[in-house]
Amino acid sequence: MTSRYTEHPLEAARALLEYIRLIIGERVFLPATRSIMTSVDQSPAHEHIEISSSPTMQEQSHKIQLVLPRHFFPSDCIFDKQNDYHTAQSLEELYDRIHTCDKCPLGATRTNFVFGAGSATADIVLIGEAPGADEDRQGEPFVGRAGQLLTKILSSIGLERSDVFICNVLKCRPPNNRTPEPSEIEQCKPYLYKQLELIGAPFHVALGLTAAETLLGRKLKMSSVRGKWFDFYGARLIVTYHPAALLRNPELKRDVWEDVKKLRQAYDEYLRSGTLPEPNELT
Numbered sequence: 356m357t358s359r360y361t362e363h364p365l366e367a368a369r370a371l372l373e374y375i376r377l378i379i380g381e382r383v384f385l386p387a388t389r390s391i392m393t394s395v396d397q398s399p400a401h402e403h404i405e406i407s408s409s410p411t412m413q414e415q416s417h418k419i420q421l422v423l424p425r426h427f428f429p430s431d432c433i434f435d436k437q438n439d440y441h442t443a444q445s446l447e448e449l450y451d452r453i454h455t456c457d458k459c460p461l462g463a464t465r466t467n468f469v470f471g472a473g474s475a476t477a478d479i480v481l482i483g484e485a486p487g488a489d490e491d492r493q494g495e496p497f498v499g500r501a502g503q504l505l506t507k508i509l510s511s512i513g514l515e516r517s518d519v520f521i522c523n524v525l526k527c528r529p530p531n532n533r534t535p536e537p538s539e540i541e542q543c544k545p546y547l548y549k550q551l552e553l554i555g556a557p558f559h560v561a562l563g564l565t566a567a568e569t570l571l572g573r574k575l576k577m578s579s580v581r582g583k584w585f586d587f588y589g590a591r592l593i594v595t596y597h598p599a600a601l602l603r604n605p606e607l608k609r610d611v612w613e614d615v616k617k618l619r620q621a622y623d624e625y626l627r628s629g630t631l632p633e634p635n636e637l638t
């Protein structure tokens with residue numbers, strides 16, 4: 356896992372341009388990261404070195420043991436392999452056991468099962484609601500317009516998609532992108548919990564209310580939880596808007612920028628000192 360986040364003024368200027376692009380769209384020219392890096396030190400020896408004033412994620416990151424209640428992993432499935440999903444020792448093993456799932460009706464209507472993508476040892480996991488049409492077609496999470504915006508949001512805080520893990524509450528697309536039914540969430544969320552347990556990331560980002568309510572286990576109002584840190588079984592979780600909401604209402608980009616800046620700051624502090632942000636009470 357690599358980071359090109361740096362506190363150098365040139366990188367700060369690039370982050371500002373990324374932010375402006377996020378707010379107003381595509382019309383801002385962004386210099387390539389490489390040209391910023393090489394302008395910091397023109398010597399050929401540094402051409403391929405990513406300069407960062409903070410410690411690299413790989414050097415500093417360590418897993419969190421999420422303390423998830425065992426009743427989160429019911430074994431009520433009629434298929435033996437799926438029944439055993441909770442004993443999987445890796446994401447690959449988990450995928451192998453659940454990718455043919457048809458526990459809920461969405462199994463019959465999907466084109467592809469969308470497990471999730473990214474680093475199996477990520478320190479940051481982003482969780483959306485459910486695959487859309489593009490994701491269903493390609494079997495990858497967040498590959499449509501909302502996904503492209505998510506990539507830009509990550510880039511604005513110096514993260515690549517390969518630095519994090521991205522997944523959804525549901526692994527199969529609800530027809531016409533309708534909101535997931537509570538029964539579908541109920542049946543699919545043990546898979547999500549197992550993914551999160553295996554990854555053991557210190558930071559989780561709920562993209563939208565469906566993810567937030569699933570992970571925090573109660574009905575919520577976006578206005579009362581957005582941008583706040585919550586305890587998530589020993590790790591930390593922050594709630595922000597789903598990128599699809601930003602496509603519908605670009606005004607929300609400012610709030611998301613504030614939220615991801617907060618995530619970046621907390622993550623840098625974690626890399627420096629190993630401490631997590633103080634959680635808020637969930638009222």
Ligand code: SF4
Nearest residue numbers: 456459462526527543
């Ligand atoms: S949405 Fe989840 S529970 Fe339903 S069929 Fe797909 S993987 Fe299984």
